[in-house]
Amino acid sequence: MLQPSLPEIQIVPRDLAPYRRGNTGIDYVHRFDSGRPGPHVLVNALTHGNEFCGMVAATHLLDTGVRPLCGTLTVSFANVEAYESFDPARPFDSRQLVHNMNRIWSPQWLDGPEDSPELRRARAMRPAVLEADHILDLHSTSQAVQPFWVYPRRSPNARVARAIGQPAIHLVMPSGLGSGVPLIQHGAHGVEEGAEGEGGVALVAECGQHFLRATAELATEVTLDFLAHFGMIDRGPSPGARGVVQTRVELLRTVVVRTPEFRFVRPVVGFETFDEGELIAIDGDEEIRSPCPTCTILMPAREPIPGREGVYLARPLPD
Ligand SMILES: [Zn+2]
Known part of the structure; x- marks a missing residue:
């Protein structure tokens, strides 16, 4: 069988050991409380172990000492075990070790009898995900295609993704994925929205091809725009605010x-x-x-x- 050629690896995975000890009691989960009222925002990286853009964005937040002006910011690295299995000769294999960590966020899996590195990690991270009002889950794609959002069809999601404006393409899920429950639909974020159209925001940003520098740069930009949207950092107008044209498709x-x-x-x-x-x-x-x-x-x-x-x-x- 013809093997697809290997992509260029522009981002080398870095040692995450210095980020292991957080301050939440959960490995690789860091929390910063501003002491002021405001939302609790979770920025999550590495739900898939070879999607390095989130790692770059999350380490950027931690390395530059970003602290929220209001509310609480949590920064997490999810599937570090899969990430640490990365082999440049087989760069797609470290997406997951056993389970797809982005399809197991249901009570059936999390409270079920099975065991795997992904299930253990999701069970450990569960409180951090449940506590977040708003979630940005950073991902990338195996092919070099345009970046895009993925989110359940709830009006807060559409409103915030549109306001941020990059990525400029939105993949809207009217009734989930049909193949499991992703992190952004765990707990209250998976409930159909109420009549008021209010509630927490939970978005996946697919920022480009896994191993490209531009993908990591976009993930960092999107993360900063997401935090700025909720007033947690000061930043200039987002592409959405600048009127960038956006396209939406429905799964x-x-x-x-x-x-x-x-x-x-x-x-x-x-x-x-x-x-x-x-x-x-x-x-x-x-x-x-x-x-x-x-x-x-x-x-x-x-x-x-x-x-x-x-x-x-x-x-x-x-x-
Ligand atoms: Zn992914």
Whole structure:
């Protein structure tokens, strides 16, 4: 089988041992209380072990001594164990050790009988996630595509992502992922919004390709804009405030790979569009076809693995 070529590694993972001892009783979780009223914001990195951009943004906050002007700031590194398994010869393998740490944030998994490095870590981090009013979870993509937000369809999420304005593309989830519960839908953040449209914000920022310097730079920018949005730091106007044009698409289906024969009908990296009914991929005897006009595909699997996600199918949303 033809092996995809290895990407350039522009960001070298650094030793996170100095960040292990936080002040919350949970390893790799740091908290700064301003002593003033305000929201509790969580900036989380490394939910996936090889998504280095979050590590760069989180260490930036800690190294530069950012302290919130109001409320409480928590900075966390999630799957450090997977991160520490990084091997530049197999750079995609350290995404996770056993479980996808971004699909296990349900009581079924967290209170269930199974065990894995990811489940142990999620159980340890659970209080920090539950205590946060607003969450920014920093991620990156295997392919070098445009950065984008991912968030449940709750009006506070859309409002804040739009106000920040970068990334300029929004992937909205009307009813979750369909393949597990991500960190940003744990606890109160996973509840359907009330009539007032209020509640906590929880966003994933997919900042670009895992190993590119530009991805880490964007993650840092987005993090600072997120903190500025909640009044925690002083910063100039965000791209959203400057009127940057934004595009929104809505998740229709998460395709999970069923067989080792899964393949796309042509090479794809994400953001390709398909006409209604057009063939996108074949998985054994299943044909995966576009369910709508101008279907956008996102995060196509670089190397499809049965049981893991193959691709997201999304339709355009009116602005
Ligand atoms: Zn990720």
